[in-house]
Amino acid sequence: MNNPFSRRQVLLGTSVLTIATFLNSTSVFAKEMTNIKAPIAKKIPTTIKQLGRVRHDDYAWMRDEHWQDVLNDPKTLTPEIKQHIDAENAYTKAMFLDKTADLRTKLFEEMKGRIKEDDSSPPTKDGKFAYYRKYREGGQFPIIMRQSLADNGVVLGEKAIIDGDKEAKGLPFWKLNNWQQNKAQDIIAYAVDYEGARNCDIRFRNPETGDDLDYKIEDTTGEVVFAKDNRTVFYVKNDENVRPIKVMRHKIGDDPAKDILVYEEKDHAYFLGIGESSAGDYIFLISSASDNNEVRFLPLDNPTASPKLIAARKAGFEYHPDQAGEYFYFRTNKDKAIDYKIMRAPITNPEIVEWEDFIPYNTGTLIEDFGLYKNYLIRQEMYDALPRIVVFDLSTNKEHSIDFSEEAYDLNISGGFEFDTEITRFSYSSPTTPAQVFDYNMATRERKLLKTQEIPSGHNAQDYVVKRIFADSTDGAKVPVTLLYKKTTKIDGSAPLYLYGYGSYGISMPDGFNTNVLNLVNRGFITAIAHIRGGMERGYNWYLDGKLRNKQHTFSDFINSAEALIAAGYTKKGKIVAHGGSAGGLLMGVVVNQRPDLWAGIVAQVAFVDMMNTISDETLPLTPPEWTEWGDPIRNKDDYDTMAAYSPYDNVATRAYPPIYAQTALSDSQVTYWEPTKWIAKLRDTSPNAGPFLLDVNMEAGHGGAPGRFDRLHEIARYQAFMLWALDKK
Numbered sequence: 001m002n003n004p005f006s007r008r009q010v011l012l013g014t015s016v017l018t019i020a021t022f023l024n025s026t027s028v029f030a031k032e033m034t035n036i037k038a039p040i041a042k043k044i045p046t047t048i049k050q051l052g053r054v055r056h057d058d059y060a061w062m063r064d065e066h067w068q069d070v071l072n073d074p075k076t077l078t079p080e081i082k083q084h085i086d087a088e089n090a091y092t093k094a095m096f097l098d099k100t101a102d103l104r105t106k107l108f109e110e111m112k113g114r115i116k117e118d119d120s121s122p123p124t125k126d127g128k129f130a131y132y133r134k135y136r137e138g139g140q141f142p143i144i145m146r147q148s149l150a151d152n153g154v155v156l157g158e159k160a161i162i163d164g165d166k167e168a169k170g171l172p173f174w175k176l177n178n179w180q181q182n183k184a185q186d187i188i189a190y191a192v193d194y195e196g197a198r199n200c201d202i203r204f205r206n207p208e209t210g211d212d213l214d215y216k217i218e219d220t221t222g223e224v225v226f227a228k229d230n231r232t233v234f235y236v237k238n239d240e241n242v243r244p245i246k247v248m249r250h251k252i253g254d255d256p257a258k259d260i261l262v263y264e265e266k267d268h269a270y271f272l273g274i275g276e277s278s279a280g281d282y283i284f285l286i287s288s289a290s291d292n293n294e295v296r297f298l299p300l301d302n303p304t305a306s307p308k309l310i311a312a313r314k315a316g317f318e319y320h321p322d323q324a325g326e327y328f329y330f331r332t333n334k335d336k337a338i339d340y341k342i343m344r345a346p347i348t349n350p351e352i353v354e355w356e357d358f359i360p361y362n363t364g365t366l367i368e369d370f371g372l373y374k375n376y377l378i379r380q381e382m383y384d385a386l387p388r389i390v391v392f393d394l395s396t397n398k399e400h401s402i403d404f405s406e407e408a409y410d411l412n413i414s415g416g417f418e419f420d421t422e423i424t425r426f427s428y429s430s431p432t433t434p435a436q437v438f439d440y441n442m443a444t445r446e447r448k449l450l451k452t453q454e455i456p457s458g459h460n461a462q463d464y465v466v467k468r469i470f471a472d473s474t475d476g477a478k479v480p481v482t483l484l485y486k487k488t489t490k491i492d493g494s495a496p497l498y499l500y501g502y503g504s505y506g507i508s509m510p511d512g513f514n515t516n517v518l519n520l521v522n523r524g525f526i527t528a529i530a531h532i533r534g535g536m537e538r539g540y541n542w543y544l545d546g547k548l549r550n551k552q553h554t555f556s557d558f559i560n561s562a563e564a565l566i567a568a569g570y571t572k573k574g575k576i577v578a579h580g581g582s583a584g585g586l587l588m589g590v591v592v593n594q595r596p597d598l599w600a601g602i603v604a605q606v607a608f609v610d611m612m613n614t615i616s617d618e619t620l621p622l623t624p625p626e627w628t629e630w631g632d633p634i635r636n637k638d639d640y641d642t643m644a645a646y647s648p649y650d651n652v653a654t655r656a657y658p659p660i661y662a663q664t665a666l667s668d669s670q671v672t673y674w675e676p677t678k679w680i681a682k683l684r685d686t687s688p689n690a691g692p693f694l695l696d697v698n699m700e701a702g703h704g705g706a707p708g709r710f711d712r713l714h715e716i717a718r719y720q721a722f723m724l725w726a727l728d729k730k
Contacts, residue, residue, distance in 0.1 A: 036095050038692065039087035041681035050616060051637050055650060057613065058685075059678040067672060068240055071197040074666040074699055085677065088695040096661075096694055100721040107519050107717040112710065113457035114515040122437055122450040123147055124425070126417035129185055130155075139165045140708030144179060146207055161188055161207045168708070172700040173667070175707035177222035181207070183280070184230040187252060191222030196667040196704065198242055202235055204252055217256045225276045225283045227303035234262065234274055234283055234303075242621045242669045244272045247285050249303060263296060263307055268624035270313075276300070277323035278372040279419050282347075284321055290505065290628040292317050297328075297350075311352040315628075323347065324372040324394075324419075329358065331370055331379075337361035338540045342370060342379070359392065366539045368508075371413060374420040376442045380413050382508065385468075385480040385537040387411040389426060391442045400445065406430045408468050408482045410512030429453070429513035431484040432461040455515065463487060464521065471530070471564035474556040477545070480531040480538070481561050482511045483570070489524055496600070496727050497571035498527045499562055503534030503554040504583035505629060506543040516716050520723070526570050532557035532587075548631050549642045555590045562598050574600055577723040581605030582671060582703070585662075589648025589679065592657060596690075601659045601726025603719045606668055606703055609648040610675040621669050649675070652682045657690040659726040661719065665698040665705065673697060694722070 043058035062081055069076045077085075097104075120134035123145075130147040141164025148156040168174035177200050179190040188207050191200040200222035204213045221236040221244045231253075237246040247262040263285050265272040270287040277284065285296040285307050292315055296307035310328070311319060318340075319332040327344045334343065334355065342359035345351070359367070359379070368387070370379035377392040389402040389411060404411065409430035414437075416425055422443045429435040434453035440446070465485055470478040489495050498520050502509055509529050517527050531537040534546030534554040546554040562576055577600050580588045585607025592602050608614070616633050617623055631639030644650055660683065662676040680695040696718065698705065706712050 036091065038091050038095075038684055039084065040684065041084055043685070048613070048616075050633065051635075051640050053637075053640060053644070055612060055644070057678075059674075059681050060613075062674040062677050062681070063672070064674075067674075068242075070673075071242065071667050071669050072195055072199065074195075077666065085673075085695075085697050085699075088677070088680065089697055092694045092696050095692060096722065096725060097718070100725055103724065104714070104717040104721045107720050108710075108713050110457070110519050110522075111516050111713045111716065114455045114459070114518065115709070116454040116456055119454070120145075122425075122439075124416050125149070125153075126181065126185065129181075131181070131417075135709070136165065140710055141165050141168050141174065142176060144176075159207075159210075161205065161210070162190055167192070173707060175704070178224060180224045180226065182226040182230045183228060187226075187230065189224040189226070189233060191220065191224065193222070193707075196665060196700075196707070197669045198703070199238055202233075204233075213253065215256065217250065217259075221273070223274050225274050225300070227283075228280075228301045229303065232303040236272055236274055241619060243268060247272060247274055247307075262298075268618070269627060270294075271625055277321075279324050279374075282323050287313065289313075289625055291315065292628075293319065295319065295321055297321070310350050322370065322372050324374065324377075329370070329372060329377065330355065331367055333540070335361070338544075339363065339365060340367040340540070342367065342377070364539060366536055368536075369413065371415050371424075372419075373422075373424070373442070375422070376424075378413060378415075378424055378442070380411070382537065382539070385508075385531050389413060391424075391440075393442070402426070402440065402447075404428060406433065407466050408511035409433070410510040425450075431466045431482065431511055431513060432464045434459065434513050434515075453513065459515075459518075469564065469568065471557070471561040473533075473553065473560045475553070477533065477553070477557065479533075479557045479561055479564075481565070482529045482531070483526060483565075484517070484521055484528075485526040486521055486524070489526060491569050493566070493569050493572045495524055495526045495571055495575070497565060497576045498525050498723065499530060499558075499565070499576055499578045500528070500584075501530045501532050501558045501561075501578070501580050501587050502582075502584040503530075503532040503546055503557065503587055505534070506536045506540070508535045508537045516713070516720075519720055523724070526565075528561070528565060528570075530558050530561035532561065534583075547629055549638070551630070551642065552646060555587060555594060555646065558587060558591055559595050559598065562595075573598055575727065577601045577603065577726060579603040579605070579719065579723075581607070583608055585609060585671070585676075586611060586648060590646050590651075592660065593646075593648060593651045593653070593655070596655045596657050599658045601661070601723055603722060604660065604662045604676065605719070606664055606671045606705075607648075607662055607676050607679070608671045609679040612644055612647045612650050614672075614675065615643065620672070649679050649682060652679070652686050654686050655690065657683060657687050657693070659692055659694070659722070661694045661696065661722040661726075663696045663698070663705075663715075663718075665700075665703065667700070668703045670703040 044061045046057045046060040048055050064070050064078050117137040121132045123130035123132040132145050133142045143160050144162040146161050147158040173196050175193045177191045177193050188205045191202045193200050200220050202217040219238045223236050225234045233250045236244045237248050239245050245265045249260040249262050265287050270289050273286045275284045282297045287294045294313035295310045298305045298307045319330040322329050328350050329344045331340050341361040343355040344358045345354040366382040368380045375394050379390050381388050392399040412427050414425045423439050427437050437451040439448040467483040469481050473479050532554050536543045585604040588602050588604040589609040633640040662680050664673045664676040666673050680693045683693045705715050
């Protein structure tokens with residue numbers, strides 16, 4: 001359900017500033033805009049007729065006919081399109097980047113100063129070895145380390161098995177998406193994305209010598225599961241549209257052209273993935289849509305066996321399996337358990353009629369995830385937008401929870417490699433508390449603090465305030481909003497406010513420690529996360545109430561969160577900068593159409609703004625799986641009308657839009673580059689005296705932006721500098 005490939009009105013009846021009023025209040029800004037000419041995109045009128053409806057698109061030409069080639073090699077972009085994008089980047093540079101160069105450098109250095117450059121994670125034991133991730137001082141990329149252990153746990157030696165800085169040297173893009181040791185720990189499979197388009201190459205390395213086998217497996221998701229023979233590998237193959245559709249079986253050392261098809265997903269509305277059970281006895285082949293799934297399994301001690309189906313796919317029915325001992329365990333919504341329960345069935349007879357309740361359904365308590373050890377089941381829950389961890393003893397059938405007392409915080413199970421152990425690992429942080437990593441003894445309930453995030457430039461949690469308020473949305477829903485600000489910040493409406501939101505795919509926004517946002521907080525900002533519908537902070541119904549034909553709730557929740565913060569004296573209208581990425585970029589596009597008067601500026605990162613065209617195009621990678629999230633505008637008139645009412649690109653009009661900064665990337669297969677590019681062109685055409693509207697196109701990255709840790713900080717510095725720059729213009 002939490003789709004790892006996620007991306008992505010009726011104008012509210014509220015008065016907005018007129019263009020004239022807006023320009024009168026920003027006469028210096030208006031003068032500045034006249035000195036630097038924005039690129040004006042040519043218009044080629046295109047009419048789309050669909051379900052008896054008609055829409056018009058003057059900028060459809062910006063979509064490269066051979067967009068799949070562009071994902072893998074941005075240099076193949078059609079010259080005319082590249083010329084326009086180069087002009088947009090040049091305008092953004094002249095209008096904004098050149099003017100904020102010193103500020104961006106300062107913001108970057110402040111963020112960098114909060115990073116321990118030679119940081120490392122606590123080692124995780126796996127038999128006679130332990131693994132950890134570290135960075136070298138000045139290094140951009142992670143280094144995966146392996147320690148050799150004596151029987152008593154003493155470290156005998158260590159070596160780097162993947163050195164990201166060395167691997168990435170001289171390459172325009174390099175991102176380690178996954179790595180996995182086999183059970184004998186004499187082979188490391190690792191997956192690297194070289195373009196940012198989610199197509200990974202898998203290679204195999206001898207961890208002792210550091211040598212790779214002389215071949216690679218291309219066009220994969222990067223997922224890898226080893227069989228118990230230590231030489232058979234399962235992986236997932238992407239098609240030409242970057243859809244994961246085939247599970248393949250590979251014998252290490254063989255030509256990948258000889259790999260065997262294990263299962264192929266024929267329905268493009270489903271994405272295919274794989275996973276290994278906690279006990280390491282089975283592989284699961286998982287076909288997933290946003291509201292249902294279907295799982296097959298086969299034993300890892302018999303890798304040539306045919307996969308067996310557990311339960312057939314059915315709209316609205318989900319089950320997420322794991323295995324320990326003689327049982328499969330399922331996190332499932334069966335029997336109307338909307339927030340999930342845990343059931344189990346014997347492996348020898350896992351048909352759905354044999355499933356029995358194991359952890360009963362508890363209304364209002366969302367089971368987010370679970371994992372298994374030999375003697376324990378551990379689960380992560382969410383209740384009223386706060387997480388907790390619960391440990392269930394499989395031998396005594398007793399359970400206890402791991403709780404924390406802060407007003408808002410983030411909590412995550414990270415587990416480990418070993419199955420027969422009493423130790424699990426989790427991390428904790430809050431908006432004021434740097435991340436802490438604990439080993440937890442599930443038998444004795446003892447917590448052992450392994451690591452606390454170091455802030456080299458210094459951090460005093462007592463200097464800051466964390467608050468949780470609830471905003472009343474349009475229909476009376478109570479929307480949690482988490483605030484962070486300095487104790488010295490006056491709560492009198494004078495403070496600028498940074499408001500972040502997402503609200504899609506059931507993904508909940510964590511309330512963890514974020515060193516980067518301190519740049520704003522230390523400058524007097526109040527920062528806020530709106531936990532709007534479309535996420536699952538308040539349970540699965542919170543998600544259902546913000547999807548499909550309820551999607552307007554997501555946007556209303558964000559707008560009403562802003563209004564509640566104004567009413568409570570935290571800020572005032574026109575002093576709020578809003579930020580969202582991917583589906584959160586859709587949110588930005590809608591709320592700036594519906595309430596342009598609220599915002600000092602909008603940051604729309606890899607923004608899913610051309611949704612009507614995208615969700616009407618079955619050839620795009622993510623479109624078929626998205627119909628259960630947004631609706632199907634190809635076949636259903638009501639879905640079409642619902643989406644058309646809020647689709648950002650389709651609802652652009654002459655309004656007093658605030659400054660908007662849109663970022664995209666040529667190798668983004670999740671939100672294609674032409675969506676923000678068309679949006680900015682249309683905004684500039686319809687509202688030439690508003691904005692300004694800035695487009696920043698990364699010519700060598702994908703949906704996740706730059707892969708290097710310092711390069712990412714430079715990107716964040718751009719967003720933050722834009723926020724400060726936009727507020728200054730107000």
